[in-house]
Amino acid sequence: MLLILSRWRDWRRGRPFWGGLATVVAGVEIGVIPLAPLKVMLHQGTAGIPSVVLALVLVVLGLSAWFAPQYRGLAGILTVLLAAAALVLSNLGGFVIGTLLGVLGGALIFAWQPVPPAAPADPAAPADDGPHHGSPVTT
Template identity: 70%
Template sequence: MLLSRRRWRRWRRGRPFWGGLFTALAGAWICVLPLAPLKIMLQQGVAGIPSVLMGAVMIVLGLTAWFSPAQRVLAGVLTTLIATAALVLSNLGGFLIGTLLGILGGGLMFAWQPYAAPRSTAPSPEPSPQPEPSPSASSTASPTSPVHHDPQGAQP
């Protein structure tokens, strides 16, 4: 039990989980609303087709964020655009709930960064003295500046 909880936590933290969840919920809300009874609907007919399509695409984008975290930026931007378009094209974006969940999910996906390993607290050995560069030589990186090897640009 404890092992599965650790695996779940590790999987969840390794991807934009909450952004994908909010996006999938927004897509489900927008997609299911046109199938509701006519008393609940604001508008039926032509608005039903885009609603189902936009909802399905948002569900796929939420799953994309979970299973392909490298595509999170594109998925986040597309989710935000579709959620905003759903406001006009799909029964006020699922009575505003779908639009708000979609914008929140898209923002969370876009802003998520991969976890960077913490810096080691062990003192590093003293570097050998380097000759000082001449004032005419301009360099932007100093020898003591930290180097990050994360291709996504996450900062520790």
């Protein structure tokens, strides 16, 4: 069990997990509103189609942040732009909640930086005692 949790933690830390999660939740929130009962959908007409398409694209961008973190810059920028477009295209961006989650998720995706792997310690290398000023004094 501990091995599974360790692998999960390593996987999660190796990608913009929280930004992707916020983006997926924003897409689901924006997409659920137009998928109301049929009586409500008949009143919307074709206005519900851009909402569903926008929601699907946001979910795909969130998943791409998880499974292809090398494209995080593009995914983050597109997420913020689409979340802002949702204000106009989709019931005020899922009643503003979806837009706020999308902007937050896109910003987290864009700002995420991978942690470089730690260099293994070389036992043959001399120990570094801090900054050295000038040449060593020999007596």
